[in-house]
Amino acid sequence: MKSHLSKTVTYLATFLAGAVLAGSIAVAANNQQTGSVKACADNRTGALFLSSTGKCATNRTLIELGGSGMNTKEISSLVTPSVVSIAVTVGASGGSGSGWVYQSNANASFIVTNNHVIESAANSGSIKVELSNGDQYPAKIVGRDPGYDIAVLQVQLGNLPAITLGDSTKVSVGDPVIAIGSPLGLTSTVTSGIISALNRPVSTGSADQQSYVNAIQTDAAINPGNSGGALVDAQGRLIGVNSAIATLSSGGVSGNIGLGFSIPIKEAKRVIDEIISTGKSTRPVLGVYFDPTYTGVGARIARLSAGEGAEKAGIPIGAIIRSIDGVKVATTDATIVRIRSYSPGVTVTVVVDMPNGGSKTFKVTLGSAPSL
DSSP: OOSOTTSOEEOBOOOOOOOOOOOOOOOSOOOOOOSSEEEEEETTTOOEEEOSSSOOOTTEEEEEEOSSSOOHHHHHHHHGGGEEEEEEEETTEEEEEEEEEEEEOSSOEEEEEOHHHHGGGSSSOEEEEEOTTSOEEEEEEEEEETTTTEEEEEESOOOOOOOOBOOGGGOOTTOEEEEEEOGGGOTTEEEEEEEEEEEEEEEEEETTEEEEEEEEEEOSOOOTTOTTOEEEOTTSOEEEEEEEEOOSSTTSOOOOSSOEEEEEHHHHHHHHHHHHHHSOOEEEEOSEEEOTTOOSSSEEEEEEOTTSHHHHHTOOTTOEEEEETTEEOOSHHHHHHHHHTSOTTOEEEEEEEOTTSSEEEEEEEOEEEEOO
8 A cells, every 4th residue: 555645555355246127116215414313222222213203103212323433332222223245156156245215115126335345236236135134135236436436226126224414524534433334244234433535546347347436434444344334423324435455465354454445425425316316327527538547646638528628727638736725736647636625516726737837716607427
């Protein structure tokens, strides 16, 4: 792993497989971002249930999860029913990962996971989702986005507890977090830690199918099989999709060394919603092709896409991008990660070193391109 943390580091994730596109369903229940989470504690069992109305039945007691501290027992009891295990079978091979309930209506539910968890089932094989109570159901792929390492599954089972979404733009280094998933097939495993860093440029995958993530870094224990699982804050709100871990040696046995990485939910949500609506997703584009031979600081532009944002803004070929919206970019991969963290149509401030010397600032409106 490279010593300069501003540079993109390539991490090992537990890659398992891909997806085909399928139709979407109308959704009755949305999980909205809230300032705090209200839950009902069963007076007999102590089990927690989300309360969308802030009211509870007579046999349950209303509690509010919030504040600067974190009750790991309460949070895990609240969130675990929304987290699932995923098993993929392709011929004689198989693999596993994690996921979580994004939306559910009376008849069906959407499950979110990493693309690499289900990628091998893109053209054949089967996918099963296991709930926290052990029940298993077949799942089909609604759509997937390798560039963001996101996939959406659908199960024909309604009224599942959708996870509550948080706001990944409002988290801070040092905030307590909990990771929930199925490492090594051990379902409903809960680990805790803190947010170690934000905006960590992470790239994973193969050369022909690379994912780029502006990741949340955490020291909560994440291992193979956690991929696609939930990273939640002290109120039990989802802030990230656990996706990758750093390893000390390439080709060796991977495992937790306190360096886990999650896709921020703000970045993932746009992709998820597009997949549910259309079966496909988009990515923002600057409208440039980078020079793969360049090894200096930043990213050098080799050519421009006609009619796209960079050309319209007047950025010349040969310019070297040094920062985007005030965030310095050390490598080409870090530049791509930064661009991918925005939505198409957003205008960003790009500072470049000009080919003939000097620095210049440009306003560029990002275009849109299909992700898959």
